[in-house]
Amino acid sequence: MKEHQLSPMLPRGSFRMLAGAVRVASPELTYLLMAQCRDIQELAVIGCYLCGGFSISAEGSGYTGARDPITTPEEIVAFLDLMPGVRGIKRARRALQYVVPNTASPIETLLALTSSLPPMLGGRTMPQVAANQRILVPERLQKLISADELYGDLYFESVKGDIEYDSYDFHTGRYRLDHTSTRRNVIEAAGIKVVSATWGQIKEFGLYQDFWWLVENNFGIRHKTYNEKQLLAQETLYCMLTNPEFRLF
Structure with missing residues (x-):
């Protein structure tokens, strides 16, 4: 068990009440405490999980269902502003700039961080990415998808490109396959280029790299080359978030 030390008095909102007199560290305080013992890459992962739209098991891994984000980058920034000079705060602020809120699964988090992190931390040189971004459905197609937005x-946004992660858990079966295909067609009809990611395409690191070459090619993004240290950081990020033994805590 790791011990964390904070010298200043903790601000209001540092703890959340569970039941009775049981209190736990708030998401914002948790992020700051983790900054004292985790590197930038791991801390960016933690930030995405805290600001993500999915829950994980009590063992600190996996995917257990959808939920609303329990905090936001803006709320974390506001909390950090109340704790100047605390150990780890510079690392916390640096990692926070790479956090992509609203990812909906560990694999979406991997894809998002590959887009947002710099190459030396495991990412690629990609345009700014947003997770679960609202897309307006053309009026003519709203009946087809039974919605006016996706x-x-x-x-x-800068290249009008969208990566859709089609997991085996949620995109199999006749109805789901039909809906997935219709959804993709509608997004493309809205003038947005779509690349579908499936586990079969990214189940090995080499395949994952090829997948990103495909994304860049389809979105009109210039291909880059990476040195050995950058490739190692990319592989470390990939292995971390695809390893079934990975634990967040």
């Missing part, structure tokens, strides 16, 4: 899994 949410793109990972949307790159």
Whole structure:
């Protein structure tokens, strides 16, 4: 068990009440405490999980269902502003700039961080990405999808590109396959280029790298080359978030 030390008095909102007199550290305080013992790459992952739209098991891993984000980058920034000079705060602020809120699964988090982190920390040189971005459905197609808006899994606004992660858990079966295909067609009809990611395409690191070459090619993004240290950081990020033994805490 790690011990964390904070010298200043903790501000209001540092703890959340569970039941009775049981209190736990708030998401914002948790993030700051983790900054004392985690590197930037790990801290960016933690930030995405705290600001993500999915829950994990009590063992600190996996995916157990959808939920609303329990905090936001803005709320974390506001908390950090109340704790100047605390150990780890510089690392916390640096990692926070790479956090992509609203990812909906560990794999979406991997895809998002590959887009937002710099190459030396495991990312690629990509345009700014947003997770679960609102996309307006053309009026003519609203009956087809039974909605006037959709949410793109990972949307790159500057190149009008969207990565859709089609997991085996939620995109199999006749109805789901039909809905997934219709959804993709509607997004493309809205003038947005779509690349579908499936586990089969990214189940090995080499395949994952090829997948990103495909994304760049389809979105009109210039291909880059990476040195050995950058490739190692990319592989470390990939292995961390695809390893079934990975634990967040």
